[in-house]
Amino acid sequence: MNSFGRIFRVHIFGESHGESVGIVIDGVPAGLPIATDDLMPDLERRKGGKQKGTTPRQEADYPFFKSGVFNDKATGAPITIFFENNNTRSGDYEKQRSFPRPGHADFVAHQKFGGNEDFRGGGHFSARLTTGLVAAGAIAKKMLLHFTSNPSPNERDTAPRPGYSLNEVSNAGITIAAAVTAIGGEADLEKGLQKAIDAKDSVGGLVECIVNGLPAGLGEPFFDSVESHLAHMMFAIPAVKGVEFGTGFAAAKMFGSQHNDAIEDMSGKTATNHAGGIVGGITNGNQLVFRLAIKPTASTPKQQHSLNWETGQMEDFAIKGRHDLCVALRAPVIVEAAAAIALADLMMLEQRFPRVWQ
């Protein structure tokens, strides 16, 4: 339902204009140091109103720890974090209620939940809920940073299992970085955004994510391939409409001899990385690379023609409110968090974390 993961498991809750949004995280190893300051940098990156083209709705996004943290360390019990919603303007949504927004979840929410849904600000569908994802992601990132293939002597008793030596070059932990690489097809992001501003419309974008330091051997050949696990998580991010790994869709236009990544040595290092770090559903120890297509914001300022479900007619209307002109701008930190959560779960499934937290 609203949960993801098997060992490092998250459960997301809240509504954009309700009292709060947040996340429950199960499976965080006891003893992992956790402080508000660990979460704040990523929560700041996610906030609206800090760069041109993002929503002017500003919230404190201060994480309240409600359970699972004691003396600044994870207790091993579920961690509950919540964020208050204080800067809501629900009137905008009441006024526009007769038009279920095309591209947003108003219509499907109504069909599925029979009018009981909290529609204000998109309710439970809103990107407001990604605050919880980013908080859980910051904790997952911290766990991943501790991964080292070359543990210090006191960690050796629970060191990574033998048989997983392929390309285990990471002594710097697993690091994740995502960035916007295009807006509306323009590599010059400023230009892409300006085009939308000039057209008084919203615009889509491309986000690329790179993970370094992953060991080989994560994932399973079929249903639990790393691509499946990551894509499952990535499609939970509102407005994500496509995911490709490595060369992705462009691979369909290549010869095998071009696409194959020559293996250079017994570490498994490859000369090229068309595979994007995953072969047979399993990480091969090379850099993990994937890209996401992010659709243009549904709530565009441009006039639209769609159903007024009170009159039963298609009519012109325009959405007034505080919206992101380009969702992709705030997406990278969410993508990193989503990747960190999915990968922390895979690492725990493979028992790849040395026991470093007391």
Ligand SMILES: Cc1cc2nc3c(=O)[nH]c(=O)nc-3n(C[C@H](O)[C@H](O)[C@H](O)COP(=O)(O)O)c2cc1C
């Ligand atoms: C960071 C971020 C910010 C978003 N901001 C808005 C917004 O201001 N207005 C809007 O209509 N949609 C916004 N969205 C997208 C909607 O939440 C999303 O399109 C909607 O829930 C329907 O889900 P779907 O696009 O995945 O089908 C945002 C998404 C993200 C990731």
Ligand SMILES: C=C(O[C@@H]1CC(C(=O)O)=C[C@@H](OP(=O)(O)O)[C@H]1O)C(=O)O
């Ligand atoms: C509040 C956030 O983003 C919101 C995401 C969003 C949507 O439809 O997804 C719609 C807007 O909501 P509102 O109309 O209440 O301002 C954005 O501001 C946030 O990210 O914290």
